[in-house]
Amino acid sequence: MFCPPAELQKKCEALDANWRAYRAAPRFEQFVEFAITVSSFAEFLHSKGLSGLHQIARDLEQQALSLFGDELSHPVPEHVFDELASRIAGLTARVAGYIENGSRPIEERRAGSQDSDPADDLAPPRRVWFIGDKSPAWRDLITQLGYFGVRVEVFGWQNVPNAQDEPAILMLDTLGLSATEASRRIKMIRARFSASNLLGLNIEADFSCLQAILGAGCDFCFVRATPQPAIMAKIVELNGGEEEAPYRVLVVEDSLTASKLVQRTLGENGIESLAIAQPREVLTTLKRYQPDLILMDMHMPDCTGVEAARVIRQHTEFLSIPIVYLSGETDVALQIEALRLGGDHFLTKPFNPVILNAIVKSKIERYRSLRRSMFHDSLTGLLNHTSSKQRLDTALNLAMAEQEPMAVAMIDIDHFKKVNDSYGHPVGDQVIRSLAWLLKQRLRKSDILGRYGGEEFLVALPGATLTQAFQILDRIRHDFSQIKHPFNETWFNTTFSSGVAQFPLISNGEALVKQADEALYEAKRAGRDRVVVRG
Numbered sequence: 001m002f003c004p005p006a007e008l009q010k011k012c013e014a015l016d017a018n019w020r021a022y023r024a025a026p027r028f029e030q031f032v033e034f035a036i037t038v039s040s041f042a043e044f045l046h047s048k049g050l051s052g053l054h055q056i057a058r059d060l061e062q063q064a065l066s067l068f069g070d071e072l073s074h075p076v077p078e079h080v081f082d083e084l085a086s087r088i089a090g091l092t093a094r095v096a097g098y099i100e101n102g103s104r105p106i107e108e109r110r111a112g113s114q115d116s117d118p119a120d121d122l123a124p125p126r127r128v129w130f131i132g133d134k135s136p137a138w139r140d141l142i143t144q145l146g147y148f149g150v151r152v153e154v155f156g157w158q159n160v161p162n163a164q165d166e167p168a169i170l171m172l173d174t175l176g177l178s179a180t181e182a183s184r185r186i187k188m189i190r191a192r193f194s195a196s197n198l199l200g201l202n203i204e205a206d207f208s209c210l211q212a213i214l215g216a217g218c219d220f221c222f223v224r225a226t227p228q229p230a231i232m233a234k235i236v237e238l239n240g241g242e243e244e245a246p247y248r249v250l251v252v253e254d255s256l257t258a259s260k261l262v263q264r265t266l267g268e269n270g271i272e273s274l275a276i277a278q279p280r281e282v283l284t285t286l287k288r289y290q291p292d293l294i295l296m297d298m299h300m301p302d303c304t305g306v307e308a309a310r311v312i313r314q315h316t317e318f319l320s321i322p323i324v325y326l327s328g329e330t331d332v333a334l335q336i337e338a339l340r341l342g343g344d345h346f347l348t349k350p351f352n353p354v355i356l357n358a359i360v361k362s363k364i365e366r367y368r369s370l371r372r373s374m375f376h377d378s379l380t381g382l383l384n385h386t387s388s389k390q391r392l393d394t395a396l397n398l399a400m401a402e403q404e405p406m407a408v409a410m411i412d413i414d415h416f417k418k419v420n421d422s423y424g425h426p427v428g429d430q431v432i433r434s435l436a437w438l439l440k441q442r443l444r445k446s447d448i449l450g451r452y453g454g455e456e457f458l459v460a461l462p463g464a465t466l467t468q469a470f471q472i473l474d475r476i477r478h479d480f481s482q483i484k485h486p487f488n489e490t491w492f493n494t495t496f497s498s499g500v501a502q503f504p505l506i507s508n509g510e511a512l513v514k515q516a517d518e519a520l521y522e523a524k525r526a527g528r529d530r531v532v533v534r535g
């Protein structure tokens with residue numbers, strides 16, 4: 001999630017320009033432009049993981065929305081002008097300071113790893129600072145994080161370094177501090193760090209304390225006695241920095257002017273869109289474009305939006321895609337009927353662009369989260385069995401078309417039954433998660449990684465030869481065997497075995513998995529803790 005300083009600067013200048021335009025001509029339409037830019041800037045900062053700047057922009061957005069009103073509400077009173085001006089000046093100064101500091105954006109590791117050679121040493125370590133009075137409890141957590149490429153530095157509250165080189169995450173331990181004192185210190189840290197995610201540790205679980213800590217600028221709170229694996233999981237997740245594909249919206253609208261307006265509004269917020277004027281093209285376009293949401297005009301010449309939605313809902317693959325109607329219709333009975341017949345929301349024209357974006361985004365977030373749970377495994381977040389197989393077939397077709405090699409590996413944790421029997425099922429789960437984190441950290445984004453069964457994983461490395469695949473997997477095997485899994489006051493090690501097969505030696509997905517499985521059993525028979533390739 002690298003954020004080029006020039007892009008940040010440009011977005012900030014656009015905000016400033018729109019604000020000046022409103023000051024010069026304080027009309028409603030100009031305020032709408034300003035509010036759209038604020039909203040788009042806040043979204044941009046969020047998407048780039050610039051947590052501190054995002055919080056300031058979000059507050060500004062809230063204020064702008066509360067002043068939205070209509071033609072009669074503008075110009076806003078003079079003291080409101082001054083308040084907005086001071087917030088904007090504060091935000092632009094923070095952005096300028098951040099750019100000047102040359103602070104590294106927080107999630108560059110994967111950006112750098114994507115196009116690298118399969119045998120490259122991937123992923124420079126990610127940095128986390130622990131702030132607080134040193135606690136022995138951190139030692140284990142810091143060691144564990146080290147296994148997954150996360151480098152931790154520890155500082156007391158009094159000697160937090162300057163924000164020249166912001167870490168990805170600041171863990172703020174509030175143990176022994178009153179809620180008021182903790183909030184005061186967190187506020188100071190938030191004011192200094194524009195990008196880092198702030199995670200509060202050992203926070204009192206009561207409502208007002210959490211409210212105060214979040215209000216002071218913390219992004220996430222761990223209440224007292226949160227189990228270590230939960231803290232680990234959050235840190236590893238934030239460090240993963242996986243960039244999501246842009247949201248996609250299909251606009252079905254017969255008026256060219258209306259669709260252009262909608263597309264422009266979506267585009268301002270980084271949402272991709274495609275417009276069609278003919279409802280009868282909707283099914284083929286849905287298949288081809290694969291949007292996350294449909295914005296549907298209610299009244300079109302040959303077909304109403306409701307009729308189109310009913311046709312869409314006849315297809316199982318489009319049963320859950322959100323449909324939001326756009327219409328001049330204010331008849332409540334008709335709106336309810338439209339929602340009953342397959343729609344998810346109703347927006348009346350002329351639409352408020354900021355509300356349109358907010359609704360589109362929240363519907364897409366839910367839809368994507370639903371799809372994630374359908375295609376991903378809940379324990380590790382990796383692809384589940386079915387989707388790993390599907391992704392493998394797609395990657396294989398691509399490898400065939402491009403005449404590139406591709407290695408496929410099966411990985412299975414050794415003597416895992418013993419882990420469960422000796423330490424319990426939850427500890428076994430944590431071992432599975434650790435292997436998933438390690439694989440995720442070491443493989444490229446273009447590689448395929450799935451949890452194939454209980455303690456079995458499938459990995460496909462497009463472009464990798466058998467030799468390269470062996471090098472990569474054997475290094476991961478070695479590093480996994482070094483991990484000390486904590487158990488009560490002690491720890492234990494565990495290992496995995498792996499078997500590897502390769503396209504084009506075998507050219508069918510199922511046969512590749514079978515061959516890799518056979519190599520895996522050879523590795524198990526030969527004594528485990530090894531990688532066997534089938535050439």
Ligand SMILES: Nc1nc2c(ncn2[C@@H]2O[C@H](COP(=O)(O)OP(=O)(O)OP(=O)(O)O)[C@@H](O)[C@H]2O)c(=O)[nH]1
Pocket residue numbers: 412413414415416417418420424425426427428429432453454455524528
């Ligand atoms: N904790 C936990 N255990 C699981 C999960 N899924 C499967 N298992 C356990 O994993 C163990 C797999 O054991 P086996 O297939 O006999 O193999 P193994 O003990 O790993 O021995 P080898 O593979 O021969 O080295 C079984 O005891 C399963 O109950 C899971 O999601 N969590």
